[in-house]
C-alpha cells in the first residue's frame with residue numbers, strides 16, 4: 264500500500280469520526296460580534312446623551328402600568344423612556360416579531376406633567392411638553408413620536424401614561440403602528456372593547 268493511499272484512508276476514516284466526536288457548538292444566544300456594552304446578559308445597550316442605558320422587554324398581557332413599574336424595580340430597573348427613534352424601532356420590531364400575528368401596546372416610562380393633567384392638547388401642553396420621561400435617563404423630545412392628535416388626554420382627562428402601539432399592519436383600531444398614545448395607567452383595553460390594543464409588554468431600563 265502506498266503512503267498516499269494510507270493517508271487517504273486515514274483522512275476518510277478519521278475526519279468524519281472527529282466530526283461525530285466533536286459536534287458543532289450550539290449557536291450562541293446573541294450574534295457573535297454584537298456587543299451589549301456593559302449591560303448584563305439579556306439586556307440591550309444604547310448610548311444616550313446621559314450615558315449608557317440597558318433595556319429589556321418583558322411580556323405580560325393586560326398588565327397595568329403601576330404593576331409593570333413594580334416588576335421593573337425587581338430587576339433594579341424602571342420603565343424605560345425612549346431617547347430616540349433607534350430605541351423606539353428596537354422595541355417596535357422586537358415586540359412585533361414576538362407577538363405576531365397578534366397586535367397590542369407596550370408600556371413606556373413616561374408620565375403626564377402635573378400642569379397638563381386637566382387639559383388636552385393646548386399651546387402649553389403640546390406634543391413636546393405634555394409628557395416627561397420617568398427613567399431619569401432619557402432626555403429631549405426626539406422620542407415623542409405621537410400618533411395623530413395625541414396626546415389628547417381623552418376619556419375625561421384620565422390619560423396619564425403612554426404606550427407604543429405594535430402590529431405588523433399600518434394601524435390598529437385606527438391608531439398608527441409604532442407611535443405613542445396617552446392612555447389611562449390602568450386602562451382596561453379588553454373591557455373597553457379594544458382587545459387588539461391590549462397591553463402585551465413593557466420595557467424596563469437601567470444604567471449598567
Ligand SMILES: *[C@@H]1O[C@H](CO)[C@@H](O)[C@H](O)[C@H]1NC(C)=O
Pocket residue numbers: 298299300301308309310
Ligand atoms: C453597545 O456597546 C458597544 C460597546 O461599548 C458599542 O460599540 C455600541 O455602539 C453600543 N450600542 C449602542 C446601540 O449604543
Ligand SMILES: [Ca+2]
Pocket residue numbers: 413414415416417422444445446
Ligand atoms: Ca390618547
